[in-house]
Amino acid sequence: MKRRELAAIGFMTFALFLGAGNLIFPPMMAQQAGENWLIAIVGFLLTAVGLPALTLIVLGRLSSADKLTASLPHWMDRTFWFLVLTTLGPAFVLPRAVTVAYEMGIKPFYQGNGLMLFSVLFCLLTLILALKPGKLVSYIGKVMTPALIVMLALLVIAALINPLGSPTDANAIYKAAPTVNGMIQGYMTLDAIAAVAFGWVIIQTIRGTGISCNKAISYYTLRIAGIYALLMSLCYLAMGYLGATSSSIAPNSTNGGEILTRYAAGEFGTFGQILLATITLMACLTTTIGLTNANGEYYKNTYNVPFKISAVVIMSLTTIISNVGLETIIEVSLPAILILCPIAVSLIIAIIFMPNTVSNEKRKFSMSQTLIVIIATLFGSIDALNILGKIPSAIHQDLTAWLPLFNAHASWLLPVLVTIFSSKVIHIIQRNRNAVATC
Incomplete structure (x- = not known):
């Protein structure tokens, strides 16, 4: 692969992840x-960039995203991918991206209610670009991402030259444990689960350059993950600087979008508002294109559904949900994503420490992998209920006292690590017994 192609795919990967939510989290x-x-x-x-980059690297080593769950029972494998791609697609993230694009990109300049017309046009544009997956690198990696980077750089350079404030005293939680709370906020971007979906797009894009060797796919995925990590880290640092100097x-802003809007207007006036609107629209568009492509690739490879049909259905549903009952859909879908994220990260960790549970030739059932998913689902559900505020106060106090990492929304981590360690020890003991028996 030529360096130019590699850079373009790396830029594309950065743009796929860079939705409006990623711009809003760090300033706040x-x-x-x-x-x-x-x-x-x-x-x-560490969590907002490190976990997604690690996920991409592991998927590249497997050379196919679907091998992540190939050791699970067939029904569990299909259920996982269906829920991941549905919630990251038309049931949650796609409608949210359309709505955020309208709220931050159009509504500040338009007094009426134009969401329906906007959602139709935005989804139609997404569909047109997604229907040519072979040209994703040209659309996103070579054109849209460089333009997006230039616009972000313009805002940040202005802030460096003319900061509109200085960092104030940290609030209580960031005085006590800034790094830990930063890790929690990074985890809550849920980009680790997005990386699982984008793995379909990135690996398929690498194959589209003529590369089919598994080792080469792993090598190039590693380098692409490096480009993504560098660009996304710089973006988060820049957005963090804007937030820190927005005093x-x-x-006392209530969200990062408000901070960015006021900062852009403060630096450039009306032009700044237009600049931020353009950044938001482009960031949302690259994300919707990538997620539509990921859904289409999955249904084509798994169920032999033609890519065009999948893309049309996904965008049609997204258009409808963007206008009707999005809040209800979010209430239903958010718990699913909060549970799926620990499962995805647990599978990644398991494959790192137990690579033999995944076969590159055929499906191979693994009791260890299945048990890990069950435990991640159980404790991930507890974390989801905690995040959503659905745990009674008395039970919450008991869980805080007895369940490690409960307040960090990561109570699933220690049980999963213990299960992986135990499975590893059992595997070594069995292997040694078999070796002795054959002597």
Whole structure:
């Protein structure tokens, strides 16, 4: 693969992940962290960038995204992918991207209610670009991403030259543990689960350049993950700086979007509002294209559904849900994503420490992998209920006292690690017994 192609795919990967939510998270966190914003951002990068990059690297080593779950029972494998791609697609993330694009990109300049017309046009544009997956690198990696980077750089350079404030005192939680709370916020971007879906797109894009050797796919995925990690880290640092220096222009803001809007207007006036609107629209568009492509690739490879049919159905559903009952859909879908994320990360960790549970030749059932998914689902459900505020106060106090990492929304981590370690030990003991028996 030529360096130019590699860079273009790396840029495309960065753009796929860079949705409006990714722009909004760091400014809000950095404003709250105040003088500790850099320490908090380090923790944020570990989970918001580190976990997705690790996921891409593991998927590249497998050379196919579907091998991540190939050791699970067939029904569990299909259920996992269906839920991941449905919630990241028309049931949650796609409608949210359309709505956010309208709220931040169009509504500030339009007094009426134009969401329906906008959603139709936005989804139609997404469909047109997604129906030519072979040209994704040209559309996104070579054109849209460089333009997006230039616009972000313009805003950040202006902030460096003329900051609109200075970091204030950190609030209580960021005074006590800035790095840990940064890690929690990074985990809550849920980009680790997005990386599982985008793995379909990235590996297929690599194959589209004529590369079919598994080792080569692993090698290039590693380098693409590196490009993504570098660009996304720089973006998060830049957005964090804007939030940390927004004390005078946007004090006590309720969300990162408000901070960015006021900062852009403060630096450039009306042009700044147009600049931010363009950044938001482009960031949302690259994400919707990537997720539509990921869904289409999955249904084509798994169920032999033609890519065009899948893409049309997905965009049609997205258009409808963007206009009707999005809040209800979010209430239903968010718990699923909060549970699926621990499952996905657990599978990645398991494959790192137990690579022999995955076969490159054929499906091979693994009791260890299945048990890990069950445990991640159980404890991930507890974390999801905690995040959604659905746990009674008395039970919440008991779980805080007795369940490790409960307040960090990662109570699934220790049980999963113990299960992986135990499975590894059992496997070594069985292998040694078999070796002795054959002597």
